[in-house]
Amino acid sequence: MAGWTRHKGRAVFLGLDNIDTDQLIPARFMSTPRAQGYGQFLLHDLRNDADGAPDPDFPLNRRPDASVLVSGRNFGTGSSREAAVYALVDAGFRAVIAPSFGDIFAANAVNNGLLPAQVTDEAQAELAATLGTGTADISLDLETRTVAVGNLTVAFDLDESWRTKLVNGWDDIDLTNRHVDEISAFAANRAKSEPWAFPLTSE
Amino acid sequence: MAAPRTMLDKLWDAHEILRREDGVSLLWVDRHLVHEGSHHAFAKIAARGLKVVRPDLTFAVVDHYAPTLDRTKIADPKIARMIGTLRDNAQAHRLRLFDLQDQDQGIVHVIGPEQGLTLPGLSINCGDSHTSTHGAFGALAFGIGATEVAHVLATQTVWQRKPRTMRITVNGTLGPGVTAKDIALNWIAALGTGGAQGHAVEYAGSAVRALSMEGRMTLCNLSIEGGARLGMIAPDETTFDYLKGRAFAPGKGWEKAVTAWSALVSDEGASFDREVVFNATEIAPTVTWGTSPEQALPVTAAIPDPARLDPEKAKAADAALEYMGLQPGRPLDGTPVDQVFIGSCTNGRIEDLRAAAAVLAGHRAKVPGLVSPGSAQVKAQAEQEGLDVVFKNAGLTWASSGCSMCVGMNGDQVAAGKRCASSTNRNFRGRQGPGARTHLMSPAMVAAAALTGTITDVRRFLGERAA
Structure with a gap:
């Protein structure tokens, strides 16, 4: 796993709380070998209708170039399935920014180089307001533990041991x-x- | 005199090999339980040319993909491959495998305790979030992801920062028809699914002490639904009575072990980062109405009106009601269901089947349903007691053991738009199948729903049945 300290990319806002691991990757896809890529399964049943046709209004469908997801509280609640993280990573995501995370999800994220950046409710609301339904350039810095969008810079919380691991790719x-x-x-x-x-x- | 310690302190200290400067501990793992879903982890160690370092402490079981209706042939090649991969890995690493035809097969969190693999004072890890179940015995047990599973396979250790402590005390006596499931749904509804994040929960109080081991397992099992990676209950005579004579429980060292286990209590005066107290007499049979376990209410309540909730919860409630196809303001009791499911690591044990059968005995269910015992041993015990006949006479399908319709991986699914009264642990969107609508409740409540074809307060039946 390659370490990283800074990331510049595009951020998208998904305004839902409690996005659980069954949403991040429905169980029926989990028998797939990792080599086939899990990105196609990310939020599959929220992004697509019952026949599998993509919902054009879903934030991730409108903005397939996003690499940073801003979301609601308790992101990744639910099961221990690391496949939820594989789906995000394989879809090109480097960070999720949310007011809180499921404990096991957050640990799994760090083990795969995905940053679970915990921000205050206020900071999340500011980021959400800035992003709206669009995307924006975003930069993340693991050294200063800050995220910047336009003129807005907010701090995030990250366990020091996790920061070290992400930076070194240990x-x-x-x-x-x-x-x-x-x-x-x-x-x-x-x-x-x-x-x-x-x-x-x-x- | 030494400072008073919590049960978590004692368990942690007993397993801590070292603590790094950054405060993260390297913990020894006494038992590592793996299942078909552990294939990513086996692939990771294979890629590095590593072997399982302690096969004597590693146990494998087929549960997540286990067929429950016909085990002679597995039609879906993906499912057959998942089970085949576990067999190959178990053989390659010389692991004890509880395979489909094994008389001791079952759901990992049911067979661990049943076999005496789960003991007080042990640290137990498994690549499954409901590993918190084993804390019911006074074990340090938590779910881990695939990278951590690979790490345990390779080193028999896990890195972990010690969680904060939280004590949930439930005082008083539960009313008739009220169970451990209701205690759990009740506290999760009160505190939220993130309510215990970052904490290890110790359950205490007279209502918890009065629970059987089955009830304690249900309670600890659901800790993760409130955000806690660990749930635990101090071992006592109930614990020791359950374990004595189990296949892997200590034999000649039993007395010494019990002496050691008896010390695994939080000391008088030990302080917790957080304390919450509930009154058992105020807990009613509880049912979820939404798509998160925190969206739960007493069965006597009305379906909430999002307009009357605080704005933070209103949006989620709106979306949940739409998905669930429910009208705000209508009573929960009387909501029609299409089918029922009894089983899972949460409520698939013998006591759960007895409670459901007591409600169903001599009656026909109005809707179809599946009953999947938590293990082959539970199944055999139930058949010895004639419970299978009760379920079959009621019109329900009596199946073999596995995770089954709780997670739908084996093909046991609820069809889109169908509503299921379920004794399981997650009412997430699509959990039981794409578009499935799940209402979580106790096994007795599921049985009541089967009888009437609607969500029903089981207490209505208790007068006329053996309660």
Whole structure:
């Protein structure tokens, strides 16, 4: 995963709260291998009618070039399906800006280089007003934790460990393997002090 | 004297291998549960040439795509491939697999406890948000995404920042026909689906203590619908009684284990970041009317009028009512349903089937429905008790175990525009199938809806039935 510090792109506003992971990618698409690309599944049943024809008024259909999504509170609520993040990433998104996020979604986002930028309700409303039904140039800066659209600059919240990970594009398995001795020691100690925690040794 | 600690503190400390300067902990994982949906994670470790580092602590189960009606052949090649991929991965990494024909197969959050794989004091992860279920035993259990699943497969650890603590206390006694499901829908309606975001919820109070393990699992299961990645309940005699003699529960070390588990309570005077208190006597059978679990009301209430809600909620309510095809102001009770579903990791356990069967016994359902037990063991137990006959005589379909119509991945779906009274966990748009309309409620309430063909207050039937 490549790290990044700044992004310039186009932002679009999707004015819904509680966009859940079943909306981000309906379950029936999740047996698809990732190599086929998940972008086509993003918000599939909101963007398209029952026959699969695109709704021309849906913000993402009007603005297919967007790379930053501004949305309502509790974005990504629901299941742990990382496919919700794959759909956004494969559709070209680099960031979602919202007043709050589902906990598991946000962690999954960071693991795939997608920024979950948490802003205040006021800042979200200002961004939404600026964007309206159109798109606008937007720039994001992970160093200053700010997002700028035209003359409007707002700050976003981001866990420091997540910021570091996004900037460096770190992979956790590599990081963890530096601690392999501590892990082994911990496991050995646990097997001794809590033998009941190990199913095969407690028989 | 040491400062009083919460149950979360104790569980966290027991699993923390190290804490980085930025405050993120590396936690040891005692049990890792995988299912067909874990294919992305297996692909990730395969791409790096890695093996599952602790196959003895990793357990695989076919549930999300499990056929419930005919297991002899799987017509849909995509579903067959998903199950086949899990089999291949389980074999390649030498994992214990609970496969379709296994007498111990079932939904991952039902069979974990049933097998005694879930124990107090363990840390349990699974690539499924309802992993919070296992917290009912006093375990540190939370759902993770595919990248984290791959990480656990490769290292048997997970990086995690310690959540804030929240205690939900439910005092008093639940009324007849009111269940753990109603406690959960009630608090989620009060606090919102984001209400417990960033927190680990500990459930306490006399009403929680009085719950069976099945009820406690239902309550912890639904924590994620209120935004909490973790839900937990301190283990007690109810917990130990449930676990004793289970296949993977400790045998000769039992007494020592119980001693250790008994200490997993929040100390007197331990402080929580947030405390919320509910009165059990004020909780009624609760039903969702919208497309988010927070859009729930007592069955005695009217369908809300968006014009009377605060503007923040009005827009969502408007959209939800349109999707659900409901009229504001009409009573919820009496809303016609097309079908019912009883099952899922939320309410697919033996106690749930007993509660539904008690309402249905000797009667015909007015609408069709599917009953999918949470596990093959639950199914066998129900058949031993004759519950299957009650469901079949009522006209409902008695099926095999899997996630089934809760998520529709296996093809068990609600058709577009159809309304389903469902014992499941999510009423999201399209959750049970594109265009499906879902009303969440307890299994007994689902049974009442089946009897009348409408959303119905189950308490109406309790006088004449074994309550």
